Amino acid sequence: MSKPVQDWSARVEELSGAKLNDCYQCGKCTAGCPRGEVMDVPPTRIMRSAQSGDVLEVAKARSIWQCLSCQTCTARCPKNVEVAGVVDALRQISIETNTFSDESLKVVSFQKAFLRSVRRNGRTNETEMATDFEARYFFRRFDVANVIRVGLLGPKMIARGKMHFKLGSPVKDKALVKRIFDKCGVEL
Numbered sequence: 017m018s019k020p021v022q023d024w025s026a027r028v029e030e031l032s033g034a035k036l037n038d039c040y041q042c043g044k045c046t047a048g049c050p051r052g053e054v055m056d057v058p059p060t061r062i063m064r065s066a067q068s069g070d071v072l073e074v075a076k077a078r079s080i081w082q083c084l085s086c087q088t089c090t091a092r093c094p095k096n097v098e099v100a101g102v103v104d105a106l107r108q109i110s111i112e113t114n115t116f117s118d119e120s121l122k123v124v125s126f127q128k129a130f131l132r133s134v135r136r137n138g139r140t141n142e143t144e145m146a147t148d149f150e151a152r153y154f155f156r157r158f159d160v161a162n163v164i165r166v167g168l169l170g171p172k173m174i175a176r177g178k179m180h181f182k183l184g185s186p187v188k189d190k191a192l193v194k195r196i197f198d199k200c201g202v203e204l
């Protein structure tokens with residue numbers, strides 16, 4: 017029996033809570049987006065692709081990883097479309113289907129290291145997160161220059177109190193945070 021065809025628009029709606037067909041392509045989301053000028057696929061086009069089911073194509077776009085999650089697009093939308101939620105849903109689909117572009121590998125690796133750290137500790141542990149990111153990213157790219165760049169940042173961050181070497185986590189109910197991750201079911 018052949019595999020049922022995935023309805024990607026429905027999947028985006030399920031993940032984001034957005035009603036895709038409410039978008040009438042006015043462009044206000046793109047006009048207000050602080051990253052709109054550098055995005056290869058701006059929010060209005062993201063919405064159009066999501067409406068038409070062309071989701072895997074737009075899941076390759078650099079722009080979904082350049083988004084700041086600032087919610088300006090959602091706030092400006094005259095139809096109350098949850099545009100930022102759509103971008104989030106596309107990130108999740110991009111990871112699930114492994115469709116993110118090679119150029120986005122670094123930011124995807126960093127976001128995963130951040131989330132793994134929160135899942136383990138209930139909040140970020142910068143030292144552990146940086147080590148996790150560097151180790152995994154290095155073995156994908158052998159990017160020595162990046163290791164040196166991040167290594168040089170370490171002392172500056174420590175001097176400014178932005179990085180600590182404390183063991184353990186001050187979060188009392190780490191199990192609760194882990195349950196949230198389990199419920200979301202995101203593979204990291």
Ligand code: SF4
Nearest residue numbers: 039040042043045093
């Ligand atoms: S602002 Fe809203 S209606 Fe206008 S293009 Fe963006 S999502 Fe569509």
Ligand code: SF4
Nearest residue numbers: 049083084086087089
């Ligand atoms: S949430 Fe992302 S897409 Fe929306 S305005 Fe902010 S940066 Fe742009």
